[in-house]
Amino acid sequence: MKERLEQIKAEAIRQINESEALDKLNDVRVSFLGKKGELTAVLKGMKDVAPEDRPKVGQLVNEARAEIERVLDEAKSNMEKKLREARMKAEVIDVTLPAQKNRVGHRHPNTIALEEVERIFIGMGYEVVEGPEVEKDYYNFEALNIPADHPAKDEQDTFYINSDILLRTQTSGVQVHEMERGKLPIRMIAPGRVFRADEVDATHSPSFHQIEGLVIDKNITFADLKGTLAEFAKELFGEETKVKFRPHHFPFTEPSAEMDVSCFKCGGSGCRFCKGEGWIEILGCGMVHPKVLKMCNIDPEEYTGFAFGVGLERIALLKYEIDDMRLLYENDIRFLKQF
Ligand code: DAH
Numbered sequence: 001m002k003e004r005l006e007q008i009k010a011e012a013i014r015q016i017n018e019s020e021a022l023d024k025l026n027d028v029r030v031s032f033l034g035k036k037g038e039l040t041a042v043l044k045g046m047k048d049v050a051p052e053d054r055p056k057v058g059q060l061v062n063e064a065r066a067e068i069e070r071v072l073d074e075a076k077s078n079m080e081k082k083l084r085e086a087r088m089k090a091e092v093i094d095v096t097l098p099a100q101k102n103r104v105g106h107r108h109p110n111t112i113a114l115e116e117v118e119r120i121f122i123g124m125g126y127e128v129v130e131g132p133e134v135e136k137d138y139y140n141f142e143a144l145n146i147p148a149d150h151p152a153k154d155e156q157d158t159f160y161i162n163s164d165i166l167l168r169t170q171t172s173g174v175q176v177h178e179m180e181r182g183k184l185p186i187r188m189i190a191p192g193r194v195f196r197a198d199e200v201d202a203t204h205s206p207s208f209h210q211i212e213g214l215v216i217d218k219n220i221t222f223a224d225l226k227g228t229l230a231e232f233a234k235e236l237f238g239e240e241t242k243v244k245f246r247p248h249h250f251p252f253t254e255p256s257a258e259m260d261v262s263c264f265k266c267g268g269s270g271c272r273f274c275k276g277e278g279w280i281e282i283l284g285c286g287m288v289h290p291k292v293l294k295m296c297n298i299d300p301e302e303y304t305g306f307a308f309g310v311g312l313e314r315i316a317l318l319k320y321e322i323d324d325m326r327l328l329y330e331n332d333i334r335f336l337k338q339f
Contacts, residue, residue, distance in 0.1 A: 110313065174214075
């Protein structure tokens with residue numbers, strides 16, 4: 001019996017020494033020490049051993065098991081150490097290499113301008129709302145009192161999905177959505193992307209952004225419009241900024257106007273920036289047309305309101321003195337990181 005145990009031990013150690021991988025070692029452990037392993041088989045054969053010899057044999061088996069376990073553990077930790085060393089060698093870190101600079105992104109000039117506009121209007125108690133970019137003809141044109149034969153509805157100017165659905169050409173449709181919700185009074189701005197079938201050049205893009213504004217309440221007059229937009233211009237372009245309203249025509253407002261701001265470069269005396277005018281056109285606005293109110297189930301005898309629409313890119317270009325709109329879309333890091 002003792003011999004048999006010695007043999008088992010020797011064979012186990014031989015196999016351990018031959019093992020080249022951790023899973024091989026585990027195979028050896030199973031085949032010698034496992035439930036169906038060779039040492040266990042010896043213990044199971046104990047019934048054939050004379051009762052007085054059993055303690056002695058038991059002890060020998062335990063010694064053999066302990067020895068095999070010790071050699072196994074040693075082999076395992078040697079093997080792990082070697083693997084670790086190999087791994088460390090493979091991934092040497094050269095601490096003398098220059099560190100890689102962490103490039104942190106920052107906001108796009110459009111976003112900076114938008115957040116500035118939002119800040120100003122939120123400060124005056126306005127809500128910021130959103131509307132759909134894919135829009136029904138009804139919201140983009142019809143409900144805004146734009147007649148079916150209006151030139152803006154031409155396929156040359158508007159991207160149509162089908163005869164009824166299009167990519168919105170203006171954020172003004174959000175006015176209609178808001179009024180239809182039926183919650184009055186309204187004091188909102190609605191920034192968002194708009195689309196027009198334009199060729200790309202320094203001042204045009206098939207996709208750009210507008211910020212729509214709408215106020216509906218009792219007793220709202222053109223004086224409210226003027227006061228609000230004059231305040232907006234001052235906050236955006238500086239305390240000295242003056243505003244000027246020129247009569248204009250929009251189908252959804254009556255009366256309508258375009259607002260100019262005094263040139264914030266020359267203060268109004270005329271310079272290259274304002275092309276010698278002293279004034280810079282900034283937005284369209286007007287008193288919401290009674291027809292539009294009616295179509296949105298608001299009684300024009302009881303409620304009035306004003307609306308305005310401003311181009312976001314126009315503000316970004318003016319504020320940061322960028323002379324080509326394309327720069328805003330090219331996403332050239334060297335350009336963008338200046339703002
Ligand atoms: N939607 C107009 C445009 O795209 C801008 C505009 C003008 C919006 C007057 C308004 C407004 O709300 O009252 O040119």
